[in-house]
Amino acid sequence: MSFKSFAAKLFADYIYAKTQKWAQNPVETQQKVFRELIEKAVNTDFGRDHNFTDIKSFEDFARRVPIRDYEQLKSYVDEVVKGKENVLWPGKPLYFAKTSGTTSGAKYIPLTKESMPYHIEAARDAILHYIHETRNSDFVDGKMIFLQGSPELDEKNGVKLGRLSGIVAHYVPKYLQRNRMPSWETNIIDDWETKVDAIVEETINEDMSVISGIPSWVQMYFEKLREKAGKPVGEVFKNFNLFIYGGVNYEPYRAKFEDLIGRKVDSIELFPASEGFFAYQDSQAEKGMLLLLNSGIFYEFVKANEFFEDNPRRYTIGEVEIGINYVLILSTNAGLWAYNIGDTIQFTSTKPYRVIVSGRIKHYISAFGEHVIGKEVEEALKEAMQDTNVRVNEFTVAPQINPEHGLPYHEWFIEFENEPTDLQGFSEKIDDAMRKQNVYYDDLIAGNVLRKVVITKVPKSGFDNYMKSIGKLGGQNKLPRLSNDRKIADELKS
Template identity: 75%
Template sequence: MPSLKAKLSKLFAKIIARRIQKWANKPIETQENVLRHLIYNAKNTAFGKDHEFHSIKSYEEFKTLVPVRDYEALRPYVDRVVNGEEDILWRGKPLYFAKTSGTTSGSKYIPITKQSMPTHVKAARNAILMYINETGNIDFVDGKMIFLQGSPVLEEKNGIKLGRLSGIVAHYVPKYLQKNRMPSLETNCIEDWETKVDAIVDETVNEDMTVISGIPSWVQMYFEKLIEKTDKKVGEVFKNFNLFIFGGVNYEPYRAKFENLIGKRVDSIELYPASEGFFAFQDKQSEKGMLLQLNSGIFYEFIEADKFFEDNPERITIKDVKLGINYVMIISTSAGLWAYNIGDTVEFTSLKPYRVIVSGRIKHFISAFGEHVIGKEVEQALKDAIENTEVSVNEFTVAPQINPEKGLPYHEWFIEFENEPANQIAFINTLDKSLQQQNSYYFDLIDGKVLTQLKLTKVKKDGFQTYMKSIGKLGGQNKIPRLSNDRKIAQKLYELQLTK
């Protein structure tokens, strides 16, 4: 018999679904209102004064006065905020800084304000409510829920608290979920990831876990340790586990492995959270893509990825986006980020309503010979290669080999298999054929004998975990790049003798 909380969640889900449908049915008007609101609220900030926010009356004026920036370009303003100044990028001071790892600038400090913080919490909540509204499934509501995340212990910098986004969000778990939520605060505060996962296993192994959430690669580690401890599939340990919530990476390369670890197929909800904002979540089990959050204090712009590095590439709003094109996503937010390039590329799967998939990172690609292979393409190629086979993959990354000892250059795939292909040649052929079909430039380079067929290098069991540990990025929100345009990761894998 469902509890009162479970029954109320169904009613609340209907209310939220109607609210979401209301703004989703008026997407362009919703986004225009968001932009007006953002500009009005920031017109007296240092950034607003420098960029003449008082005079902006239209989107055309906004994009004329506010150039696209990445973190390094916005940093002079961010540094002033970090130093304790008020009214710089947004009114007053931020509530938090989400601390992230930068590639060129060390740590990044992404502001989270009183206005932006609730949007992170509501989007995560609404993703679950939309699932309840669609499926009617409320069985999980009364069970235990685990969110594998960073430590909630926060530091302080000039009166502003800072930490990892997942650790900050941990302080905002609604009261009605507090009794259900795991792990304990004490376990959640453990910094060492391997120690933390062991503690989580000990805490949860005898509980009625119904919802498990986290980045797939780290949830996989948790599942493997559970199986090691109990000698049972996860679905046998947690008989009522029926909902997996994930974000950060594409689930498809992990799906077969997960279903084997769990022993059954469970429903899943994909999220698209980031320190800069909670951008989208899966609103339909039957639809591909995630609903873009148009009413969450975020104004979106898009630039075609293929044209991004040209001089003055065209910036457009959702009004002009098209299906099937790879776009760099640019955001302006109630946290004080303005025409900010977060580095992600997205592709629209639906325009009514606006749904997206994350196709990769604008800096994560292989174009050593002009092929511009992106994350979505290598993920699809791998999916094609393992379809209808017993092959199971734990993790992978791809790098170019420009100067081989002999023969033509090629793309080198580093794959950690759970179950290896019975026919390795057929597996490689399918991978390469899929990539050629998706990317005409890659096809032309193979056809023109500029590149030769990709090479497969197997990575030892837990090799990628060892690699991440070696660079101090094991666990939390850290992810292996699907591909890169250099051989830094490849070289490290060889140096650590993680290949076989």
């Protein structure tokens, strides 16, 4: 065992013990975060506009500060982007994380000197919890690759600007710098396919032990690597035993990954976003990710089925229940207040509080009142693939409201790596799994309002070509699992 590996175990035990202190006192921890946020921002423009001086409790806050998304908070963010100080948070932010916008184009999410350390520490602590639990730390001596956006930063009115993953790249600890790949020159390549080709060339002869990134883009790297090497990834990198991912559910990709690698490897799930680092998988044995209650973020939760009502009830951490679909609402030490990030989560545990990401509040299908969410379609596909050699590269689902013949249906667009021998039987397995999970969908099928799932096969690289056509191939971009309209579906059909 190397000194670095030994030291990693000691540090992992220290961080685990430190985490337990706040994880075992969740309500008190969140109350402390809440008070600190209000006190810190009381003299900002936002704090004055919402009478922070009079806020003594969460109930006061909920009365004064409505839930907002980016578009509704944009007037404040625009002032920050122009260079004004003390708008949403004291002073100026350190960075703007630039993300894809909706109606207003690019979004600029502030990162402050208070919020930035938590982005770095959370990723570190996820790995340390893995070491604490498994006692496996040998991988720290190997090379590590992080598939991410370019670390090159622009500047806007004195504030540096870039993709979150590119910003975070500047904070890799010195003790990891020698192990980290790809090189700066490769990392700043803009074109994603060119970049992946360069990463393959740079890493193919290295001792890679940890690989991290969004599964769909790591899959492209693995495919190119296997093609060039002529053997599975696990033979190319004999010491590769840990995959770290976030952004999308790994389960639809797991079987394909194990084929590409040639064996199973451990994985750690992360839940990061430009707005904050919310959770990480703290145990290989437990379902869900530990919600980070001590990281400068105060959480609220709104039941997803009530979210679009007038004045839905806003729950705090001590009031949530396991298995309910909640919209995640944030107030942060980067100056976001009662902010709707758009993600929905479900709690898998309340001792400690662990969550899974169940989907997006805007990514659902309810064309007929069925309220289908991302978690349900992912589980249905996983169940249909069980005990088969079917492998799926990518998929998305949309309603077909006006078919040329017969009843409406849900259309599943699937890019297969290995196709089922009986496509109709496979679609029926998916449909059965959907009916078991979603009582509304079951009623619609039983009542002959909908017919069963219809699968449309997407040719190889079809989804990559679609993402390329809209300028979103690679980086942090993800294909929506669900759409309540036919926009993506019609593009794929054409």
